[in-house]
Amino acid sequence: MEHIVIGTAGHVDHGKTTLIKAMTGIETDTTIEEKTRGLSINLGFAYMNLPSGKRAGIVDVPGHEKFIKNMMAGLSGLHLILLVIDAGEGIMPQTKEHIDILQMLGIKNYIIVITKINTVDIELLELVEEDIQEQLQGTLLEGSPICKVDSLSGTGIKELIDKMDEISNTIERSNSFVPPRMHIDRVFSVNGFGTIVTGTLIEGTIRVNDELMVYPKGLRVKIRNIQVHEQNVSDASAGMRVALNLANAQVKDLSRGDTLALPHSVQKSWLLDVKASLLAHTDMPIKLWDRSRLYIGTKEILCRVVPIGIEKLQPGEEAFLQLRLEEEIVAKKGDKFILRSYSPMHVIGGGVILDAVPKKHRRFNENIIETLKTLDKGSYQEMIADFIARKVELLTSMEEVASYLGNSQEEIAEMMADMISRNELIKINQQYMHTLKYEQFKKEMTAILQRFHKSFRLRTGIAKEELRSRIAPNVKGKDFDRILQIAEEEKLIKIHETISLREFKVTYNKYQLKDKEEIEQKLKQAGYTPPSEAELIGTIKERKELIDSLIGKSIVRLDHETVIYKDYYDTAIQKVTDFIKGKGKMTLAEFRDMTGSSRKYSMLILECFDKNKITKRVENYRVMY
Structure with missing residues (x-):
């Protein structure tokens, strides 16, 4: 599910909290003091699903001048701002100060929300709207869409939500392929869990059990648990509002304003x-x-x-x-x-x-x-590095860089070659990857492989395409192969028929060794007419994983339900090679007679040869590939 974070801004008592409750059903004024005084003192949080299926986290920031530092804390990592203006009062001093802050922070996406429209007549509402448009001229908010709502009656709420959803499609995605960084905006404890911090993950990806550093204190912590909108998750990416349960930290050790990041990633x-x-x-x-x-x-x-x-x-x-x-x-x-x-x-x-x-x-x-x-x-090389690092996609072409900078590809090529020599960029075939992204890629790949090895202790590793679909689905196969090759050269992984961590080895207990010996013996005895995999497994379901672990070692898979003893498979390759070299071609019947197999299994073996580019079918014959 795609996530965005939306914030409110505006003068005190212009209806921000009531508006959020009308959209989400969640009351963000939570303390007795806030409810008694009728204004937001601290940051409030809510969430909702937009019509397109995106999950929107909503930060309700205070509007009162005394609490404006809390308001600014809430603006970290926001994608869209709802500027809330009371139809009966129009733009007020705090509204103007909020506008100044929003512009200084470079936030790009806004919706002007005129609230309490049922409390004024149409003529006054039109005058207020004209005044708002006039006062926003020359600011980043000029031309922003205006939605008119009444939160108590629900008037205009659906239209506002639809407009939020529409704008969400144009929001630039946050970058998950750089080291993670999060500014803490709340610290508290929960009985039975310990220390909790919240914030918006502005860069990178985090996972349960990741070790991070609390800056500037230099305190090392470990993520015990991650929640996104009250749901436990195993990981979270840039752009999400998260609550983290931290080990090795007490509430007194942390405070709003601290930054969570990878050790040594910031100074x-x-x-x-x-x-x-x-x-x-x-x-x-x-x-x-x-x-x-x-x-x-x-x-x-x-x-x-x-x-x-x-x-x-x-x-x-x-x-x-x-x-x-x-x-x-x-x-x-x-x-x-x-x-x-x-x-x-x-x-x-x-x-x-x-x-x-x-x-x-x-x-x-x-x-x-x-x-x-x-x-x-920014020097050209700094701009190149920034563009490639912040681009959401893992790889970037030279054409994209040249188009971004407006320089010729020849000029760009020389600068990028220098950056490669300084280990700032890595060339992946005809594409380029920032070193930070590669380090994050390795971290994510290691986490995936560790989880896979823990779940499937008898499998040699994960299938390459499955790994690619999990970590880099938009990277072409040949480029993904090159990234894996670099990781293998660094002795991080092993590449065989599957991908594994370099140090991983399949180990069998005494019961598995007994089953392994029995399976191999049955396949030896069967020769070129092997039993089905289901027959080999029988009632012992654990044998399925055991068989998978033997593929490429003592067993070869012919299709999804048939395996053969590898010695027979290798012998068949030699027999076919010798026969075709002597005769020029070979029929199915000739192979069947050669191996003493049935037509069914002879066809399975030859089709496997074809798939592995040992032989090639031409009409009703096989020739060498």
């Missing part, structure tokens, strides 16, 4: 180099050493601002800044952030991280300024 830092813009309607410029509040992911942190290349950042302008933090943080290049003034608190700007682990800079050093300009623009 801690006291500094950030950023490109920031200051809102045009803010009152004051940003000057050297101003104290500000930084919001990134689900974390709020105090910082000092150092303008780079300028004396101060004026309202409506953008510039490079170095943020000197009062606590350690983990982030990545490209992450978005919000700045609020220290006191009184209001949103003043935001931007994007250019370097998550910089050194302290001189403010007017031309080399530093040029470096930041390059990071802002």
